[in-house]
Amino acid sequence: MTDSGSPLDSLAGALVETNDQLLALYQLATITTQSLDEVEATSEILRRAMDLLDADEVVLRLGDQELEARESGQPSVGWRSRTPRRRSEDLAGSSNKATTSTAIDVSVGALHGVLIAVRRERPFGTADLKLLSAVATMALGAVQTSRHHHDALSRAVMARDHDTAAELAQLALPRWRPSLPGLELFARSDSARSAGGDLFTFAVVGDTLHFVVGDVSGKGLPAAMMMTTVISAATAAFQTEGKRGPSAVLHSIDRWVHDYLSEAGLFVTLLAGSFCTSTRELLLANAGHAPVLFVPAGDGSQRARTIDASVPPVGVLPLCALGTDALVEEKIEASPGARLVVASDGFTEQPNQVGTMWGEDRLATAVTTDAVAAARELGERLFHDLEHFSNGAEQSDDRTLLILGVVG
Amino acid sequence: MDISIRQTQADSSSGGDAAMVMSLTGRFDAHEAPQFRAAVAEAIEEGTIRIAVELTDVEFVDSTALAELVRGMKNCRERGGDLSLVSPSDPVRVILELTKLDAAFSID
Known part of the structure; x- marks a missing residue:
């Protein structure tokens, strides 16, 4: 929200910001329908979240793994082990003149993760935190959907192989x-x-x-x-x-x-x-x-x-x-x-x-x-x-x- | 199926090897076979190579269960011991006779 001008200007600014966030949320919601690849879909959500929050860094942590948003056009490096810097948890909740970071805990099904956003210059506001929470849920949801899809695919392949082997065996009669x-x-x-x-x-x-x-x-x-x-x-x-x-x-x-x-x-x-x-x-x-x-x-x-x-x-x-x-x-x-x-x-x-x-x-x-x-x-x-x-x-x-x- | 296990004193003819009696109750079929296999494997791993399987209260055995008994018998014999069958119930005895497995096992 801007901090200059009349109350009307402030209100107009807030409305614009809210509309921008709604539009961004809509764009986020469409991402998972376009890809069932875990890294691709989740990275895209994180990248959009980075743009939306005007953040310098957005990271999703799952256990000892983390996935980082990259600049638009840059390929994701995929899941990687948590870096020592991040393992120290010095990002989450820290604040100094140069950098503000915030962390949102999120659970979707059996998955539990943490979404961390880092922004320089200005702190995160209440609206940002709600948006971040929504992004965290969507990112973890994308991971879960991809994994369910992958599991279902693996089971289907195994079942097909089993059926083929069974069919071949019965042909011996x-x-x-x-x-x-x-x-x-x-x-x-x-x-x-x-x-x-x-x-x-x-x-x-x-x-x-x-x-x-x-x-x-x-x-x-x-x-x-x-x-x-x-x-x-x-x-x-x-x-x-x-x-x-x-x-x-x-x-x-x-x-x-x-x-x-x-x-x-x-x-x-x-x-x-x-x-x-x-x-x-x-x-x-x-x-x-x-x-x-x-x-x-x-x-x-x-x-x-x-x-x-x-x-x-x-x-x-x-x-x-x-x-x-x-x-x-x-x-x-x-x-x-x-x-x-x-x-x-x-x-x-x-x-x-x-x-x-x-x-x-x-x-x-x-x-x-x-x-x-x-x-x-x-x-x-x-x-x-x-x-x-x-x-x-x-x-x-x-x-x-x-x-x-x-x-x- | 229930499995109850009790350690017994090895007789002198067994050379002092550890011995046990495994009493089975109920149906002994493909559903119960893994439990029996695990119990026998654990006993052998602990050095018990003389196992008496009491079948007095077993109502039914299928081919999977028979295969587990044979597997246990072979594993014990390979180590110088044996897996014997004790007092098989009538339904079990009939199946052992029909399949001629009574000729393969020691039955008391």
Whole structure:
């Protein structure tokens, strides 16, 4: 405010000054909408504040960092460590003939800072302090907005990368289904999250279908990444060891992935099998996987038989350390109408709204009741039955189902 | 899940290594696994390599929990000790049998 002339001149001067400050505040308010870069937006606010307050220096302090306004046209140097001169706090609140400085404490959300303005020649007035307070809030608000934006951007990038990795992992599951005379195959895997550790894969070599079904311990992307490794190992094992039977396939997979799994603190339950369409011979070797049910051909009155594991899951103990006879290979003559049902624990351990699990008995009953249904029809029905049973309860784990049906 | 821990006297066969009994109660699944892993890691870091995990009052274990038990068992065995399972409840025993993990653990 000017100090000369009549009261009318003083009043007019004060009005002009107030209008100038309002205009400056309006200009300040538009800055943050033009940039989301923390240094750029905040520096611009400080520079405008310097002009507005006719200050020689405006500094925003946040912890041990400070940002200083530069003359218009000069690039900001960005955040820097507080200088020893400023750490001494001799700027804030000091006043002498040459220099006046004032400091405003400000908090926005979790951020706490101090805005310091230095002016030579004339002291700061009450109106200046209010303006400075508004500038401080805006400057800290700009910092907070920029940081929120940056955090949101980082989270979005991470989420996108996670989704991409999950999508890639799930692509390891075969989308094709083998077509062999005398055989029906249903295979489906639904992850509880965007990716999961359940797996199945197969290969046709001559008149024989080789397959594995498994479940990597744990959930989400880590399990899914390990799942892809197991599928690669199985795919190679089908070609190199398939003729020697599923027991040899499991040993081969174990040699490939045991150390890898062990290092990661994970294991994978695995059922390996083969079915020869010429001889209708079904061979199975089970390393810790459940449930595995075989339903013999008949009129539907036959009970499902459980194919038990003979060794722990792969990754727990090296198969070679368990002895040559530990891994048992089961041989089944499968007549037309017989079927093999292999599920993951996400099927049997799925709870309903009151916490009751679906359980192996319900699975066995459903499998035997529908003895005449085609593999695909039975598979879709089992998924439907499970969904109906869970009655809206959240999917607790990955659900995988493979049904192999022998047809005449 | 609750974990209660009590130090026990090591028997002469253990060579005098420190021993402890870790009693678990309730569900033991992916949500509880980190707590169990931290407790085992702390015990091993303090030199306890003989850990008996009492599972009498555990209602359910999932594959993540089983993996944690296996991890603890391996870590103890690598140091000359063991992580054994004590009195698993029926639901836990069934899962151990289905997965054949009963062949990998010492079960009392």
